[in-house]
Amino acid sequence: MSCTADSDLSFMEQYGALVLRDANRGIPASPDIAYLREVKDLRPLDFRGPEAAVSNSIYRVESVLGQAKGQVAPEACTNCAENRGPYLSCVLVPGRFGGSCCNCHYLRANCSFMRKSIPFSVVSAH
Numbered sequence: 001m002s003c004t005a006d007s008d009l010s011f012m013e014q015y016g017a018l019v020l021r022d023a024n025r026g027i028p029a030s031p032d033i034a035y036l037r038e039v040k041d042l043r044p045l046d047f048r049g050p051e052a053a054v055s056n057s058i059y060r061v062e063s064v065l066g067q068a069k070g071q072v073a074p075e076a077c078t079n080c081a082e083n084r085g086p087y088l089s090c091v092l093v094p095g096r097f098g099g100s101c102c103n104c105h106y107l108r109a110n111c112s113f114m115r116k117s118i119p120f121s122v123v124s125a126h
């Protein structure tokens with residue numbers, strides 16, 4: 001029952017995400033990754049620059065998927081407003097990441113949306 005960590009992150013390449021594999025770590029697996037892989041993409045990723053890269057950290061993989069599939073916040077959170085994080089836009093995934101936007105989730109930073117209710121309906125986007 002050995003898992004092959006390498007092939008499992010190849011789906012990340014479709015997002016233009018450069019995945020830095022750490023051979024000593026396993027495949028990221030989380031309820032959010034499982035959920036987000038089933039949700040359709042809504043946008044190409046808006047990385048700030050080609051240097052943006054993810055590792056196989058669960059938070060970063062979740063963040064990339066969320067950025068492709070979530071909803072653009074009507075107003076950027078305080079970190080996005082100060083150009084922190086790998087993406088140009090502030091994107092939220094309703095009901096996920098404790099209310100954090102994808103930039104803050106990537107950075108594991110405190111997102112100003114975590115202290116507020118999400119500013120749009122949490123009703124499914126389907």
Ligand SMILES: [Zn+2]
Nearest residue numbers: 077080090101
């Ligand atoms: Zn943000």
Ligand SMILES: [Zn+2]
Nearest residue numbers: 077101104111
């Ligand atoms: Zn944020």
